[in-house]
Amino acid sequence: MLAKRIIAALDIKEGRVVKGINFKNLRDAGDPVQLAKRYEDEGIDEIVFLDITASNEKRGILMDIVKEVAEEVHVPFTVGGGLKDLQGVRELVKNGADKVFINTAAFQEPELIREVSDTLGSSNLVIAVDAKWNGDIWEVYTHGGSVPGGKDVISWVREVEELGGGEILLTSMDADGTEDGFDIPMLKAVVEAVNIPVIASGGAGKPEHFREAFQVDASGALAASIFHYEKYTVGDLKGYLKGCGVDVRT
């Protein structure tokens, strides 16, 4: 059986991990390579790097990090943030990213999904989707959640699958940052709408939340702060899930 994946997210800016990282015994909590290795040792199944570097001139720094992570870390990692075209995707893969994710550019120009999947194979292409409930539908947002896209998340993810997207990274903007749990109704609706894997993101605060996501058949669940502050280790979380009958890699 395919194990459910526990995924850690790291935000990177100009080559440094930003946002609270509070691991004990870390000499340099801002070093993405060191953090990724730490997560591998703890048993994480995958790592997602969101690059929030604003300026293009500094993207070279990201490539150096991708290269180093690829050589030093032996669990899969996904990289994205501000990717606009096939060339940007190729550059990341060439430097060693196992998967890449695209968000806004895919929404604005859906053919990009087909273009990338035809070149790389769809397995390595993740489409990140941010959505929130607007009283009527779960509406897709772009540009880091600042611009409403006017489209229902369900029709968008179906389109993504049709165009060759390999996986959906679904973030609930309503749940994100609350630590009150994933948006289970939206997650369930998306999982049922497509036949590609769906990763739950936004709202994880405790181990029960992961169990809820896996009960509606998410393929993986992503979190940041729950791990960064050592509230729970990856091992604690997997132990809990295993006790609940969820198949995890231990």
Added chain:
Amino acid sequence: MEDDTVVLDLGIGNVANVRKVTGGTVSTDIGETGKIVLPGVGNFKGVMEALEPQRGALLDAVEEGRYVLGICLGMQLLFHASQEGEGKGLGIMEGEVKRFVGVRTPHIGWNRVRFEKDCPLFKGIPDGSHFYFVHSYHVSTDDENMVAGSTLYGEEDTGVRFPSVVWDGNVFGVQFHPEKSSVHGLRLLKNFRELRT
């Protein structure tokens, strides 16, 4: 001897991470001696086109008994053909490459490998260990002799069990990414590195 390993660069993915574990050099040419690693990112047709100039040399290398390890798409290339694209495979092994049916596709994540044979690559690794997979197509073969390991995607009665490790003499293929499979994957690559004729 071990530093003779050539990790074939087919132009799309990063192969430095594989080389880091297997040792040897990255090259677009398989050279005359040593082990050969065929990594694989991309789609069957595109990668097979990139491999085409090396076809004859590769088939000769297999005949000469050089060790070959195909990883992911690199394993699929060992077979005759794939549903994924028109490119002709190397045909070193009997079987074909099919798209998953009836399960969420791609198959992405950590899954177990059940050991079917006493394969030298498994030394020091527990039967049923998890390895990292990311693929939409899988090998299908009637020749069970070369299936060294298998993996079940889905439930026992409704899912798909497919060959995840194939082995025929000096040729090996793994559907998962050992370089991404933490300690067990690294051990498997170490085992390949330590093979001696």
